[in-house]
Amino acid sequence: METTYLVCYDIADNGRLQRVCRFMKGIGLHLQYSVFLCRLSWRELVGLKVALEHLIEPSEDDVRIYPLPSRSLVFALGRGPEAAEEGLSLAAEAFGEKDVDKCVEFSPELDQT
Known part of the structure; x- marks a missing residue:
């Protein structure tokens, strides 16, 4: 079963920012500069989290993944x-x-x- 997620990030380094953005464009819908809407299965969500952990610097960057209700305005x-x-x-x-x-x-x- 898929769930819709809002993925938001604040990346301190421009090079990492570009890499994360390019990666996310292959995963979800680019809504705003650092905001993506993604429909993912649990397995895809885990894969996304692992991939992002390798792309960011945890001491400098911030990534948030919020699940959204299935029916929302x-x-x-x-x-x-x-x-x-x-x-x-x-x-x-x-x-x-x-x-x-x-x-x-x-x-x-x-x-x-």
Whole structure:
């Protein structure tokens, strides 16, 4: 059985940061600079953890892996659907929601830029 995870990281060294980012692009959906959405089995999660342990420097870097509920609302604030439409559609599908409008709410009036 697969579970959806949010993987976030803060990597101190630029070289390690690039390696982690390249690796994660092969694993999940790149949502923001250091944030990925991944659907993984338990075995894949363990493999991800082991691989990341080899890519980072534990005394300098920080990686967090958060399991997400199987059915969740996804809210996106800011640039709107045209800026991340593909990623949001994939994120919605990762949660099992076929109708993206039910899963994603945009609030452009909150964007102060």
